[in-house]
Amino acid sequence: MMVRDSIRVKIGIGAVIVMVALLLAHWLDSGTFAQELAMSQSTIEQAFPSSSKCKRCHERVFEEWEISPLSRSIHSPVFRASLDAFLSSPAGKDKALCFRCHAPHVREFPDQVQLFIDQAKAGDPSLDGVACAQCHLIKQVDRTKQPPEPKYELESKTLYGPYKDAVQNRAHQSMELGLFQKSDLCLNCHQSVPSAASLGKANDLLGNWDQSKAVKSGKECQTCHMPEQIGESANGEKKRKTANHTFPGRIGKLRQEAAKVDVHTKVEGEKTTVTVKVQSLVPHNLPATHPAWATVVLDLDIKGKNLKTVFTDKRVYGRVYQDAKGQKTSFDFEAVKVLEDTVLKPEETRVETFTFPTPKDTKTFDVEVTLNYASIAGPAPFLQRVEAESSKGSQDPVFQPIEIIKYAENISVNK
Ligand code: HEC
Ligand code: HEC
Ligand code: HEC
Ligand code: HEC
Ligand code: HEC
Structure with missing residues (x-):
């Protein structure tokens, strides 16, 4: 604002000064723009810390997740190409749609959609898609919504997980949450795609899964897709039951x-x-x-x-x-x-x-x-x-x- 006002004052003095002022204004503008972008990304990462922060203590989990399709949810060439096709289609007015599952923290930063888009388009985003915090900060999933919606605890230092007796650490508090061993956690992204709502029940990705023998015998998504194993949950801690984070599906032996x-x-x-x-x-x-x-x-x-x-x-x-x-x-x-x-x-x-x-x-x-x-x-x-x-x-x-x-x-x- 200051710069613009000064342009108006000096307008009589001469075109040269105006030009300089304009250039200066432009330069300042783009400077603040870049700063704003960096700030908004750091605001996002204050609420949803980057997975690289977790790697320091959870090396095993990180390495498993890194080779899973989840770690590439906004990176893959096919995602970028279809995001583009989506944005240039009539449905593309709802710019955040794809990110609601592919980088679900967009729900908490609706004003920053463009940042998510730019990051995804960049090809090698520094912003996470479906990473550690995007799952471990979910406190509740509301299945009465279609598709079911997660409720995030922002500005929280508590990470939810499967353990009652997590060892204390300097980085975060922990809390056991039953949701982490239930399909509900997964359903908020895997049950149906909202864009196809006009299709009615046909947009159902999984079908009548809750009537299956597997589900009736007590199996959850995690039973097959995050199989139990024994290992260190955090570096140097004693071995215990852990959950495989490679998310086998199309890749891995599960298929x-x-x-x-x-x-x-x-x-x-x-x-x-x-x-x-x-x-x-x-x-x-x-x-x-x-x-x-x-x-x-x-x-x-x-x-x-x-x-x-x-x-x-x-x-x-x-x-x-x-x-x-x-x-x-x-x-x-x-x-x-x-x-x-x-x-x-x-x-x-x-x-x-x-x-x-x-x-x-x-x-x-x-x-x-x-x-x-x-x-x-x-x-x-x-x-x-x-x-x-x-x-x-x-x-x-x-x-x-x-x-x-x-x-x-x-x-x-x-x-
Ligand atoms: C925040 C949304 C979200 C949640 C919650 C979520 N997923 Fe996913 N999941 C995705 C997305 C997006 C992909 C696709 C990633 C890619 O390939 O681009 C995916 C991919 C997968 C795949 C790989 C599919 C394949 O084709 O091989 C498996 C398996 C999977 N998820 C299982 C789970 C399980 C089990 C849970 C619950 C513990 C879960 N997901 C929770 C969004 C989610
Ligand atoms: C309701 C959650 C949800 C929404 C909304 C959603 N996706 Fe996905 N997407 C997923 C899940 C879950 C998978 C993994 C599916 C699987 O492997 O069965 C996936 C997989 C994909 C894949 C294949 C895997 C990859 O990344 O290489 C592409 C491409 C994709 N989605 C594009 C999009 C686009 C484009 C949009 C927006 C128009 C979108 N998705 C909206 C949940 C969603
Ligand atoms: C798609 C959601 C999802 C993502 C992404 C995810 N987790 Fe998990 N995580 C879970 C679920 C669900 C469990 C509990 C599984 C069970 O007990 O059956 C779990 C368990 C854990 C545990 C305790 C068990 C173990 O294997 O050590 C730790 C620690 C953990 N996650 C850390 C992480 C870290 C670090 C990342 C990122 C590198 C991450 N998680 C990414 C869903 C997720
Ligand atoms: C300073 C080291 C450190 C850092 C950094 C760290 N953790 Fe942990 N975390 C631990 C330790 C230690 C445990 C306890 C492991 C155990 O009890 O076996 C733990 C436990 C967990 C659990 C299990 C909680 C439960 O009650 O089930 C989850 C989930 C988890 N961490 C997620 C994360 C995520 C996500 C990040 C990154 C945002 C992260 N951690 C960063 C050390 C760390
Ligand atoms: C009894 C084991 C079992 C359970 C329980 C299970 N799945 Fe699967 N899932 C599989 C197998 C086997 C495959 C590989 C074949 C296939 O693609 O269906 C698979 C594949 C997948 C894929 C990727 C391939 C595709 O077809 O797109 C996704 C995504 C997925 N499952 C999600 C889930 C979710 C979400 C749940 C919980 C509602 C779940 N699964 C429960 C066994 C299971």
Whole structure:
């Protein structure tokens, strides 16, 4: 303000002075702008200390979390590319939407949305997404809200966790909170995506999980996704029961427990039928349907003479969405309707039948069945954008399918 006033006073003196004053004003302005940004980030980090602060004493937990997808919740090239697509879409007016789960502390700093956006776009944000404090400061989750909302304790030095008897330390107080061993903690981000609200119940990512056998037998999300192990909870403390923070899901061994496939091949002269029974062992949808392109694919490959593929077919498990213009869309924030839903429901068994001509000129043939998470799909410009955003380009992991199960059997034609 001071600078601007002085411009007005000196306006009669000469253009040169005005110019200098303007330049000065501009310089001062951008200076304060940069300072303000730095200040707002430090305000945010006063309430939600950076995970690097926890690393000092919780090295094991930090290293596990660091390799988990959670540590990249606003870093991944595909997140940045889809954030951009979102912001330039009509739904993008609600700028904080994606961060509500990908960097949930945005809820406490609604005025700082732009800072979160700029950080995510920078590619290597210094701001955390879903890190230690973002979970361990949650005091309560309100499941009457859709999606359920967490309540944060700001300006608190108390970190909540699973232990009744946490050892005292200099950095923070601790308190046992039952919520940390309950699915409710996870549901506030994993249950449904709010942008697809017009889809009604169809925006449900997990399906009827609470009716599953696993849940009825007392399993929580943590039982499978934060498996119990023995180790140091804090550096140098005695070993005790701890929780694995790599959050196995698509990555890690857990996915091998996703399903069972039973394959039965029947050769009847010229015609062969392969029946595949896919039994999901997961207490929630397989796959969870956000982002919208998330699909699991069952591939059948028949290899005849010289292991040459003579027949292939597949089944796709996922959702197909339609946008307001009546076109198929790969983005759930644009979706107004579900056109097709082939997701494997919690613990569902699906029987798939494939019929094809019996391979010729061979005594045996191979039946290969694989279940994979499909690689990313979407409009070409979007995929190019993801490629451009990634330091690995077209080698970015999102362009690779991830194997869940592989089954192979050699079948005799004369059987
Ligand atoms: C604040 C929101 C939030 C909370 C709370 C949360 N998650 Fe997540 N979770 C995410 C986001 C966002 C991702 C995706 C990160 C990425 O890949 O960009 C994710 C990813 C995951 C993954 C990896 C999924 C995959 O595709 O492999 C697992 C497993 C997971 N979370 C389990 C949990 C469990 C268990 C809890 C509760 C203890 C939990 N999450 C609590 C937001 C959350
Ligand atoms: C209600 C919480 C929630 C909201 C809101 C949300 N996400 Fe997610 N997002 C998640 C979770 C949980 C995962 C992990 C899903 C999984 O692996 O099954 C995820 C995964 C993703 C992924 C794939 C993993 C990655 O980062 O590489 C992308 C991309 C993504 N989200 C983009 C977005 C965008 C863009 C928005 C805003 C339009 C958004 N999300 C809004 C919870 C949310
Ligand atoms: C997505 C939410 C989430 C994130 C992110 C997260 N935690 Fe946890 N943490 C939990 C839950 C839930 C438990 C309790 C699990 C149980 O007992 O089944 C836990 C347990 C712990 C424990 C006690 C058990 C142990 O393994 O030592 C410590 C310490 C801890 N977390 C520290 C951290 C630190 C440090 C970070 C960041 C590097 C972090 N957490 C990130 C949810 C989270
Ligand atoms: C000066 C070292 C130090 C720092 C820094 C530190 N912690 Fe701890 N923390 C400990 C010790 C020691 C324990 C107790 C471990 C035990 O009882 O086995 C603990 C326990 C915990 C627990 C378990 C509490 C309970 O009651 O279940 C959580 C959660 C936790 N810390 C999270 C964090 C987070 C998040 C940060 C970063 C914001 C952090 N800690 C920073 C030393 C530290
Ligand atoms: C009985 C073990 C079990 C329980 C309990 C469980 N899951 Fe899973 N979950 C799995 C398995 C196995 C996979 C890998 C196959 C798959 O993608 O479904 C998985 C995958 C996931 C994925 C990533 C892959 C995807 O399909 O997007 C997310 C996210 C996830 N689970 C979240 C949760 C949440 C949230 C809960 C609690 C409401 C939960 N899970 C409870 C076993 C479990």
